[in-house]
Amino acid sequence: MSGALPSGTGPGEAWDAPVAHRPLDATVSVPGSKSLTNRYLVLAALAAEPVTVTGGLRSRDSDLMIGALRGLGVEVDDAGDEWCVTPGPIRGGAHVDCGLAGTVMRFVPPMVLLADGPVSFDGDEGARVRPMGPLLDALRLLGATVDDDGRGTLPFTVTPPEEVPDVVEVDASSSSQFVTGLLLTAPRLDDGLTVRHTGETLPSLPHIDMTCEALRAAGIRVDQPDERTWIVHPGEIRPGDVRVEPDLSNAGPFMAAALVAGGTVRIPGWPAVTTQPGAYYPELLTRMGAACTLEGDVMTVVGDGTVHGIDADLSPAGEITPTIAALCALADGPSRLTGIGHLRGHETDRLAAIAAEVGRVGGRCVADDDALEFGGIPPAGLTGAAMETYHDHRMATFAAIIGLAVPDLRVVNVGTTAKTMPGFPALWRGMLGLDG
Ligand SMILES: O=C(O)C1=C[C@@H](OP(=O)(O)O)[C@@H](O)[C@H](O)C1
Numbered sequence: 001m002s003g004a005l006p007s008g009t010g011p012g013e014a015w016d017a018p019v020a021h022r023p024l025d026a027t028v029s030v031p032g033s034k035s036l037t038n039r040y041l042v043l044a045a046l047a048a049e050p051v052t053v054t055g056g057l058r059s060r061d062s063d064l065m066i067g068a069l070r071g072l073g074v075e076v077d078d079a080g081d082e083w084c085v086t087p088g089p090i091r092g093g094a095h096v097d098c099g100l101a102g103t104v105m106r107f108v109p110p111m112v113l114l115a116d117g118p119v120s121f122d123g124d125e126g127a128r129v130r131p132m133g134p135l136l137d138a139l140r141l142l143g144a145t146v147d148d149d150g151r152g153t154l155p156f157t158v159t160p161p162e163e164v165p166d167v168v169e170v171d172a173s174s175s176s177q178f179v180t181g182l183l184l185t186a187p188r189l190d191d192g193l194t195v196r197h198t199g200e201t202l203p204s205l206p207h208i209d210m211t212c213e214a215l216r217a218a219g220i221r222v223d224q225p226d227e228r229t230w231i232v233h234p235g236e237i238r239p240g241d242v243r244v245e246p247d248l249s250n251a252g253p254f255m256a257a258a259l260v261a262g263g264t265v266r267i268p269g270w271p272a273v274t275t276q277p278g279a280y281y282p283e284l285l286t287r288m289g290a291a292c293t294l295e296g297d298v299m300t301v302v303g304d305g306t307v308h309g310i311d312a313d314l315s316p317a318g319e320i321t322p323t324i325a326a327l328c329a330l331a332d333g334p335s336r337l338t339g340i341g342h343l344r345g346h347e348t349d350r351l352a353a354i355a356a357e358v359g360r361v362g363g364r365c366v367a368d369d370d371a372l373e374f375g376g377i378p379p380a381g382l383t384g385a386a387m388e389t390y391h392d393h394r395m396a397t398f399a400a401i402i403g404l405a406v407p408d409l410r411v412v413n414v415g416t417t418a419k420t421m422p423g424f425p426a427l428w429r430g431m432l433g434l435d436g
């Protein structure tokens, strides 16, 4: 049993996903952005002065980042709501646990270029199959010694070089995080760094823009002479005191709920301008049948219980695919989601997982190399089942969305949402007016 955990939320248990019996009328405050929290933590660790981070996400991924930075000799006081990060020389000799966090396994290894000794990295079993090779090759081009026994994955050890060149090529077609990781450390290299992407495709471009914007806001000059080259000039990183935006990707399942259940869901704290991929939700959800309006900083989503199918290229916003996919499974017509081949290297092979789980509840979804095709909801509706989550927080929220419309649906290991949203089960039930 799970001790103090609410029923069905312990490891290996199945949580009863609540059905929406009436239209929603809910305001949901989602926690801070994972991507911004972990970028600000890295930049603060490399900064020229202490940095205060307000509204930082408390979750497994940010705890892992804080643990990694402490191992490298950075002081992080995260006891209160305002975290204080005091940078220091980057120390070698550490072991970094990446868990399943892409941001930790891709943002921290380039920091070792600045360290005074080797640093080893490992993570969850699922992390050992996530793409790392192109970033490790880039670190080798930058003079580091990387011992990965030829696997191109975790676990590996990075030993810093004597000198670091000022140009590097990387194939980031399997993850934009390779580029981001290199850019974040770049201002601290003697001559800065020019990063050139060599691959044919580049997913999640807004996440690279997020990195450039965070660097510029910290006083660093970043030029982008063409769409596959970034030039980071050397300089002192001074982020000032930063405030983290709410995580718009994690707002997505709550916004999607308004379409499935009908009614209104409000998300306060919505930024007027943002590089988060969740910024794509209002347009996508409108095309799927919702009305989305931003008044002040409140995003309001109104639905009437119908969901339309969609044809969408999600390459810039792959992270929001599972949420859109849940809506596609419930839609009144077919859908096609493209530009998402790299999701096979996310927390799990998300294309395979989505196709399998839609099939498990009686829907039709086929995955090919780069896309998902959905048949829409079958005439007899979907059937409740215990949906697997594959250690993937977004597969858990995907199942919960479907559960709003499908009785007797359970979510195996809903606790996996702790990767980026530990309070998910209670927030979800709260949206429905149910006790946590
Ligand atoms: O830089 C980031 O914070 C992220 C970039 C994206 O990675 P990929 O480019 O690997 O999809 C995204 O999917 C991930 O959730 C977060």
Ligand SMILES: C=C(OP(=O)(O)O)C(=O)O
Pocket: 100, 101, 102, 103, 319, 346, 347, 394, 420
């Ligand atoms: C792909 C994701 O995470 P990560 O940062 O671990 O890559 C995600 O959160 O959807």
